[in-house]
Amino acid sequence: MKILVVVDMQNDFIDQALGTKEAVGIVENVAKKIREFDGKVIFTKDTHSEDYLKTQEGTNLPVRHCIKGSNGWQLSPALPVQKDDTVFEKPTFGSVELGEYLKKTAEETVIDEIEIIGLCTDICVISNALLIKAFLPEVKISVDASCCAGVTPQSHKNALEAMKMCQIHITNEA
Numbered sequence: 066m067k068i069l070v071v072v073d074m075q076n077d078f079i080d081q082a083l084g085t086k087e088a089v090g091i092v093e094n095v096a097k098k099i100r101e102f103d104g105k106v107i108f109t110k111d112t113h114s115e116d117y118l119k120t121q122e123g124t125n126l127p128v129r130h131c132i133k134g135s136n137g138w139q140l141s142p143a144l145p146v147q148k149d150d151t152v153f154e155k156p157t158f159g160s161v162e163l164g165e166y167l168k169k170t171a172e173e174t175v176i177d178e179i180e181i182i183g184l185c186t187d188i189c190v191i192s193n194a195l196l197i198k199a200f201l202p203e204v205k206i207s208v209d210a211s212c213c214a215g216v217t218p219q220s221h222k223n224a225l226e227a228m229k230m231c232q233i234h235i236t237n238e239a
Contacts, residue, residue: 066176067104068167070197071095072183072190073111074144077130077137079184087214087221088184092143094212095182100145102180108140109163111189112154122157159192164200171201178205182212187224194233211237 074095079088099106111131117123131138133154140146153163170176179201181194190213198206208228215221225235 066170066174067102068170068176068179069099069102069104069106070163070179070181070183070193071099071106071108071144072181072193073109073131073185074141074183075110075131075137076139076141077135078111079141081137082128082130085214085216087218091184091212091214092141094209095141096143096145098182098209098212106147106150107163107166108146108150108152109160109183109189109193110138110140110152110154112138112156158189159196161196163193164196167197168200171204176201176204178207181206181208184214185221186210186213186215187220188216191224191228194228195231198231198233205234206232207234207236209236210239 077083079092112133113131114133117129117132118127153160155162167176167179179197181190183190190208194206194208208225210225213221215224225238229235
């Protein structure tokens with residue numbers, strides 16, 4: 066079984082509160098990857114409440130974003146999300162719930178590879194990649210660099226290099 070994890074492809078990270086031109090630039094690649102993927106697709110959604118600015122993350126990044134129910138919290142309408150796709154809401158960078166789900170799935174069936182794409186390479190993509198690697202150290206984990214964008218181009222590259230050092234395969238790197 067192959068699994069594609071699509072991390073935080075939400076409006077606020079693409080073209081709203083924390084959007085970047087690099088994030089806008091990967092949307093079509095991500096949509097194409099999802100459409101052509103032969104396996105299970107899982108989405109994560111960064112999810113905060115109205116008191117976000119009072120949290121540790123909100124103190125360090127004082128930009129309201131991904132408030133549950135807001136337009137910015139929604140997945141990009143350009144993505145081919147299906148009703149039966151699994152979606153994990155996560156209040157922090159990495160999703161422990163996703164890791165536990167994948168570990169349980171691996172106990173029931175062989176997972177050949179988990180591919181990760183999305184936003185932001187240097188925060189939530191790397192956090193989830195390392196978390197999944199901790200839960201499933203023998204499963205091949207890859208990240209398609211052409212379907213990821215970081216806060217800055219340099220931090221995107223730094224995150225890709227860090228993941229390589231942790232035995233996560235990087236594909237389609239420019």
